[in-house]
Amino acid sequence: xxxxxxxxxxxLLNPLFQAAGIDAQQCQVLLSSWExxxxxxATMKAIKAMPQADSQALIEQIKTLATxxxxxxxxxxxxxKSDAATQAVEKYFQEELPETLxxxxxxxxxxxxxxxxxxxxxxxxxxxxxTG
Amino acid sequence: MxxxxxxxxxxxxxxxxxxxxxxxxxxxxxDPMVSELVKAGVSFSPSPIPITNIISGLTQ
Numbered sequence: 404x405x406x407x408x409x410x411x412x413x414x415l416l417n418p419l420f421q422a423a424g425i426d427a428q429q430c431q432v433l434l435s436s437w438e439x440x441x442x443x444x445a446t447m448k449a450i451k452a453m454p455q456a457d458s459q460a461l462i463e464q465i466k467t468l469a470t471x472x473x474x475x476x477x478x479x480x481x482x483x484k485s486d487a488a489t490q491a492v493e494k495y496f497q498e499e500l501p502e503t504l505x506x507x508x509x510x511x512x513x514x515x516x517x518x519x520x521x522x523x524x525x526x527x528x529x530x531x532x533x534t535g
Numbered sequence: 536m537x538x539x540x541x542x543x544x545x546x547x548x549x550x551x552x553x554x555x556x557x558x559x560x561x562x563x564x565x566d567p568m569v570s571e572l573v574k575a576g577v578s579f580s581p582s583p584i585p586i587t588n589i590i591s592g593l594t595q
Contacts, residue, residue, distance in 0.1 A: 407579070411584070414586060415586050415590060439573050443570070445581075450569075474572060474575050474577075475577050478572055478577055479577075496584050497582065497584060527594050534587065534594050
């Protein structure tokens, strides 16, 4: 797991899920799903931002590659060559993902009991003492 | 319809996120090519995302 996902999980997602009363095993399933969704979203943003001919060529190239390592290298090189793809990924992480996380947090606070809200605050302050 | 348009049609990940989807649902939602890349381990090293404001809002 990258530092990015470790930080996101530790600082925000785990406290949210725990405060919602989700058991530890299900928390891990959810965290794994979120990681996959975020990577899939970023991957799609990159592919969709490229000129269609470039994305088509990249997809066809990747299909011909045998190993996962080769596919990842080809994908990363394809994204790096495209300013539009690079910018789309950056925009996703800096703007769109935080908006999604805000919606998730608001969804929780709109429906949580006072006890759950208090528990969330306690967990968040424990993980993010500087925000207290 | 082009392949990229097909990919766009298939992706409704925001709704998946909003509904706390399961891993199997994630795999079903994303295009097979993207799913394959995710399984292969495609990742990103983004700058730290601005979640401090979200956390601050929740701890007030």
